[in-house]
Amino acid sequence: MKKIHKISLFAMVGCLSAALAFPLSACGGEREDRGKLGNVDPSDVLVAYFSCTGNTEKIAGFLADVTGGTRYEITPEQPYSTQDLDYGNSDSRTSKEQNDDSARPKIRGSVENMENYEVVYLGYPIWWGQAPKIIYTFLESYDFSGKTIIPFCTSGSSSIGSSASNLHGSANGATWLNGKRFSGSAQQSEVENWVNGLNG
Numbered sequence: 001m002k003k004i005h006k007i008s009l010f011a012m013v014g015c016l017s018a019a020l021a022f023p024l025s026a027c028g029g030e031r032e033d034r035g036k037l038g039n040v041d042p043s044d045v046l047v048a049y050f051s052c053t054g055n056t057e058k059i060a061g062f063l064a065d066v067t068g069g070t071r072y073e074i075t076p077e078q079p080y081s082t083q084d085l086d087y088g089n090s091d092s093r094t095s096k097e098q099n100d101d102s103a104r105p106k107i108r109g110s111v112e113n114m115e116n117y118e119v120v121y122l123g124y125p126i127w128w129g130q131a132p133k134i135i136y137t138f139l140e141s142y143d144f145s146g147k148t149i150i151p152f153c154t155s156g157s158s159s160i161g162s163s164a165s166n167l168h169g170s171a172n173g174a175t176w177l178n179g180k181r182f183s184g185s186a187q188q189s190e191v192e193n194w195v196n197g198l199n200g
């Protein structure tokens with residue numbers, strides 16, 4: 001947990017300075033795009049997510065229930081083992097992938113009829129403040145022109161931070177809305193309030 005403690009400290013210091021600089025802004029810059037989405041037909045909504053320990057999957061399930069959208073799990077061709085997820089080991093698979101700008105872990109399978117979806121909720125766990133590299137693989141596998149992407153993430157304590165904006169270059173032509181971070185213990189009502197706010 002050493003790494004996470006370091007991250008929490010950074011998050012606290014970061015939030016304190018942000019609060020001093022921007023007293024009205026939410027910590028982590030999680031501005032909500034209220035009313036930006038409007039009413040969307042459930043058949044146009046895809047809820048795509050990657051999850052190794054179930055937290056993001058739970059939020060994705062709530063999102064699919066609330067939006068009526070189709071759930072799609074981004075499944076790695078090579079599953080992540082407990083050792084792979086060891087953030088305390090600089091030689092672990094996740095440590096190496098996240099430090100390698102060109103890493104694009106392969107995905108098993110694909111979204112059927114991606115062209116049918118207009119709105120894509122895209123979920124992932126925060127790994128060292130960023131989206132896992134497999135999310136880049138996902139974005140670079142399809143044409144997102146004309147689609148709206150809404151990121152969401154789960155984490156121990158980190159905000160969504162720059163994890164979402166760093167993905168923008170991998171889905172040119174898409175419209176990105178501000179995303180939201182959830183804790184692993186978030187309830188369906190929190191997800192519902194967020195979606196209702198986006199719909200306006």
Ligand SMILES: Cc1cc2nc3c(=O)[nH]c(=O)nc-3n(C[C@H](O)[C@H](O)[C@H](O)COP(=O)(O)O)c2cc1C
Pocket residue numbers: 004007050051052053054055056057085086087094095124125126127128129130154155156157158184
């Ligand atoms: C490799 C790795 C790196 C992580 N880095 C962070 C981090 O930077 N900040 C944080 O708050 N949590 C971090 N976590 C915790 C996860 O973001 C958190 O447990 C998340 O909810 C896991 O989602 P999942 O269950 O969908 O896989 C990390 C976890 C792993 C395995």
